[in-house]
Amino acid sequence: MHDSVASPSWPRVAVHAVRTAITIAALTLLVGFGALGNVASPGPAAPSHRVDMSAGPLDAMMQQNRCSFTGFDRDVIPSKAIVRTPDGSVELVSFDRGWAVFSGAIAGELVAVCLGPTRAG
Structure with missing residues (x-):
């Protein structure tokens, strides 16, 4: 019983892992869209x-x-x-x-x- 009290339950670990993955994905998308905005910015006129x-x-x-x-x-x-x-x-x-x-x-x-x-x- 001492092990179950000291270690977090698997649902709590799963939620934390999902939340971390979503945060990393959101930051990656944010950086990607920022880079895309710089690359796709309108160039000089015709x-x-x-x-x-x-x-x-x-x-x-x-x-x-x-x-x-x-x-x-x-x-x-x-x-x-x-x-x-x-x-x-x-x-x-x-x-x-x-x-x-x-x-x-x-x-x-x-x-x-x-x-x-x-x-x-």
């Missing part, structure tokens, strides 16, 4: 809004050269790119130069990738 040419020259350049802000399927290789230079001008360049801007080898910002103008015929 390139067309940052360039401030969305209703004019950029739209025409995008249409004439079949450009996309988000890219194309993996099997489609762009031939041109639109970049914003450090001085703020927007240029249609080769895809290689656009990639160099994207990778940081050349200063500027990649705005869009393009398939190039449609071929007549």
